[in-house]
Amino acid sequence: MVHRIIDWSLRNRFIVLALSLGLFIWGVFSVKRNPIDAIPDLSENQVIVFTEWMGRSPQLIEDQITYPMVTNLQGMPNIKYVRGSSMFGMSFIYVIFEDDVDIYWARERVLERLSTVGSTLPQGVTPTLGPDGTGVGHVLWYTLDAPNIDLGEQRAIQDWYVKFALQNVSGVSEIASFGGFQKQYQVTINPNKLLYYKLSAANVINAIRANNNESGGRKFEMSDVGYIIKTSGYLQSIADIESIPVSNQQGNPIHVSDIGTVQMTGESRLGIFDQDGEGERVGGIVVMRYGENAAEVTEKVKEKMKEVAKGLPEGVKFDIVYDRGELIKESIASIKHTLVEEMIVVSLVVILFLFHWRSALSIIIQIPITIAISFILLNAFDISSNIMSLTGIALAIGVIVDNGIIMSENAYKHLAERYSEKQLKNIKGV
Template sequence: MSEFFVRRPIVAIVIAVLMTLVGGVCILALPIAQYPQIAPPEVQVRTHYTGADALTIEQSVAAPIEQQMSGVDNMNYMTSTNANNGDVRMQINFDVATDPNVDQILAQLRVSQAQSQLPADVNNFGVIVQKSTLAPLMLVSLTSPKQTYDNIFLANYAYINLVDQLTRVPGISNVQVFGAGQYAMRLWVKPDQLAKLGVTVPDIIAAVQKQNTVNPAGQIGSEPIPSGQKFTYTVRAQGRLQTPEEFGDIVVRANPDGSLLRVKDIARIDLGAQTYNVRGRLNGKPGAILALYQLPGTNAVKAAEGVRKLMAESRERFPADIDYVISLDQTRAVTEGIREIVKTLFAALALVALVVFIFLQGWRATLIPLCAVPVSLIGIFVLFPLFGFSINTLSLFGLVLAIGLVVDDAIVVVEAVERHIEEGIAPRDATLQAMREVSGPVIGIALVLSAVFIPTAFLPGITG
């Protein structure tokens, strides 16, 4: 094999150039992360049961989902957290070798089987099934420097104007807003009035649901029509209620004497937040915190760059006295770590060139290892997508260690060729003779080192 490439140097050059080009293309497409993806994939199931306590949620929501989820393919374990504010969160942990997309589909199928057993309020709210990440990639905080706006306004500004845009950034899977609940029409009922008039809270809920609807009103002058009629009119009726006054006019009950009992007679209505159990602050001032979660298998650095670009563009449209701060950026550790490893890589190349030049006493002998190292290192990135590797601190550290192996082989071959040239043999013949002598030892060195490291890839679980 070595004789084939020595006699056909153009073929060797073409292969080296192709390896470099394809490897460079793969580098641009590979995901970048601080560490390799070795954590088992998790799927999160969450929903909300308004007004229910933790025990009620466990019995009516969590238990039916857990019963259907039990036994799903490749599941390791599952945990559920039920809170007194009505929130339900379930984490399903799968085997590390599984595909997160397949795991999500399997979990979604099991949740759909349990939906017939869930309360109607839970089904109306919706059960969300999504791939889970343990920690957010970034935290973006909306603030009002002069405290013109409170945390409720800031959180709802984020819900309305930023969340949808951020979820469309490549690499961002989910955005959660902390700081306050979304805007909601709050009905603060008067218990003494309810008891006096014999009205229950479900009566009020039923009245609101029936009268706060979008009702189609049909058309006037639609087919069939008499000859000569030229227009058809679509009737648009009043849609959902919007102001506290409109909600106050909702009729709860018609009394026998003809009078009407309205919501404003038994409750105080105002526009507020859905929940008040979370308050966002930044440096002691009201704020809204946006937690951005990365889509598994994507490039974290590019995702963070996309978020920063979008927030910079959105700042131009912010109302007066609203600004944002990136409170947490996990990619800073990634970029700094990779930058240090790249520095180490170039330092290693410089030391290799210096050592080779000192001992071989020739620029031509020094240039050969320096050309072999970049071709070998860049070409190896072609195999990264095949094995599911990403560009991370561990993979780059492995490349730094591989420099020694590549350089050792190059020095052995170059030194053998130089020795034969000094004996008066022509360069091509010297190369052929040197390769016949050192091919076996070079291959043996590579096999010995491979025998040390390759078996670790067959270890089961996260260790392998």
């Protein structure tokens, strides 16, 4: 079989050259389309379900949220296993699917199953899906350099302006905010006054909730003009909360201000983000969507940052802490430099040892063609260009050259023997 292939190739050398050229051109286009990343994505094919029930102990979270959800999420198709984790006020469920399962199909199956789990959970608890990113999806970290703005205002800028703008970038799954203070109104109740007015904390909570909403009326017509009636009841200041009536005793309303104090403050934090030992910072983490090109996503995000920076308050600017794009450029440049050096050294060694330029040329041509074809296979198997895959290609160059040298020497040997036999026959004939 091998002899027939060699014989056919020798008789149809132009077809072989045309096929090689076509594969090389195809490989060049594959190089441009191949996703680029610094490190390979070896994370599991998983869907994360996050449930928040603040103020509850890990054991209560485990018993009433994590355990019921783990048992209900088992048994789905193409699933490997389900893992659960409980902590103070939060529950995480990791649903691990088979590696060949499409991640968005998996998310749909989990959402279908979650629709039947809600009845088994405590009232007011709603599980949500995590972002459609992977374990290595953190492609860019940034902070806000705002020396003259307090941490609460910085967090407000991040959550209500920067986050929504960057989240619209193609390939971005989520912008996770960190640092600073999340502003909130806090009501500090005096227990002695609650006892005096014969009220409970639940009465205060229900009164505030009931007064923080809007209600619609109906259409009212007068003089052939229609008016839409509605009430605007959203709380907008500390005074609005203080004036909320909690109860009515003997015709006298009991307001929130009568039983406690209201103040604007930050939500309780479990940690802080300090940058370079110079103090706290507010910022965000850009999470890349599953299967996206990390280099392209980081470039798009940085371009969007230039546009977003125009709307920031005076003196506020972005400070990029971690950029996967720079790491990718340095890694790929290093591997490319190694490949070029290896090709040059191998070519010189082949020419020096064979001392036959046609044989050396046939071996040298194999190197770029084989590398180009390898990118066709990388795209076929959905493998990105990263340190591991490109290093494997660099190591394979030695094998390619060894095979070429062996075949060239073997062919050269047989041609020399044939030539010697022919010369010997000519001498005998004379």
